[in-house]
Amino acid sequence: KQWYQRRVAITAGDFIKLSTKIPQSVRGEFGALRSKFESSHATMSALPSNLEAIDWGYYAGRVGNPALVEDFKAKYGSVQVPRPSDNQTSGIGALENDFKKEVAEYLEGSKERIAKFEAALADLHAEKPLEEMTVAEYLSTKPELRAQLVEDIEARKL
Numbered sequence: 174k175q176w177y178q179r180r181v182a183i184t185a186g187d188f189i190k191l192s193t194k195i196p197q198s199v200r201g202e203f204g205a206l207r208s209k210f211e212s213s214h215a216t217m218s219a220l221p222s223n224l225e226a227i228d229w230g231y232y233a234g235r236v237g238n239p240a241l242v243e244d245f246k247a248k249y250g251s252v253q254v255p256r257p258s259d260n261q262t263s264g265i266g267a268l269e270n271d272f273k274k275e276v277a278e279y280l281e282g283s284k285e286r287i288a289k290f291e292a293a294l295a296d297l298h299a300e301k302p303l304e305e306m307t308v309a310e311y312l313s314t315k316p317e318l319r320a321q322l323v324e325d326i327e328a329r330k331l
Contacts, residue, residue, distance in 0.1 A: 188207050195203055227249070233242045300306070300314070312319040 188210075192200065192203060192207075227246075229242060229246050232245075233239045236242050301310070303311070312322070
């Protein structure tokens, strides 16, 4: 298979994943896009990878002027269809690798954030219940909140 056929096959399976991640309001448009893609893909897949060979002998026997058939054969053989070169795949691969690095860094940062939040949650669970705690006990472990309260009280004094 050609590289683009592999890429299309990989992309086609992602429609199911994508449909779960898009908002409900655009799912109709997404379904229309998917059906267009699938019909185009089916049409392209139905085409043969190589053109059928032309039976020039058949045409030479049917056409009154065999020189005309030979002329067409020569012209047909000289036609060269330029194929576009693939100069984007390497760039896409590089972008994909950069994105994977960013995701890995984000996941590492997420692990650190999760650990920090779990530690804060453990601290909260370790505290006495608020019903049994005095204001002084509560503020003793939160100096920034204590400073803010003192500042607010000082600002409101007459």
